[in-house]
Amino acid sequence: MEIEGRLKQLTIPLSLTLQLLPDGEERSKDYIARRQNEVKGVRSQSWEGAIFNYVFALAKGEDEPHPDFAQYSTDDGIAAVTPSMVAKHFGASTKAISQALGSIGMTTEQTTVRLQTGSKKIRQYVVPDENIWRGIVQRYYYTDEELEDKNPECPEVLKSRRYGIGM
Known part of the structure; x- marks a missing residue:
């Protein structure tokens, strides 16, 4: 076990x-x-756990970003989960949010996303690889739903460019 x-x-x-x-x-x-x-x-109710579970809910499309970030919502789900988006939700600084997520293994990565208003270069939260994802989920993901997967897959929007390489 x-x-x-x-x-x-x-x-x-x-x-x-x-x-x-x-x-x-x-x-x-x-x-x-x-x-x-x-x-x-x-x-999951700790500071890091609450932030991770919010980021995961955004990535899965189970939660909506703050209205200031509505342009990131697309027909296919959310285009990216950004530090300012998460910081706005928690009323915290982007530095505090990034430090908390960094402490559990998540990082940021610069990318260009297509939004309704056009392309935009942004920093987004990502998970570097599958091992880190499994560790985060094992420690911080919690659901009291019996039928829900206790070890969910990493959503595409949270996968870094290196995710899956060398595995």
């Missing part, structure tokens, strides 16, 4: 105790999975 270090400390004594019961292995795995989900739930 992919679990937190703190939960690994709990796993050994718990598994030793529960293996005395007929369904101990199943109960142990269930208990650890529930605790792991609780940790992710709490972490």
Whole structure:
């Protein structure tokens, strides 16, 4: 199981105790999975988690950007997730938002996007590679929906130009 270090400390004594019961292995795995989900739930509400989950919701088209950034919405979804767009939503500086996302592995990349008003050169948030994406999702993505994918794919708008190269 992919679990937190703190939960690994709990796993050994718990598994030793529960293996005395007929369904101990199943109960142990269930208990650890529930605790792991609780940790992710709490972490998703942290500063970094809230920012990441907002960026992810924008990228998936589940949230709308601040009205000042309506030009970034296209028929195919959002054209880019920019530092100023996210900073405006949280009422924070772009530096604070970028530092928080940088601490979990996201970066910015300069690109040209096509908007309704024409092409524009901007900086956008991206994920450098699949390993970093999996790590971010494992730590910060939380949903209490049973049917929703707990390990979603990285949306195209968040993939850096290097994403998938050398994998």
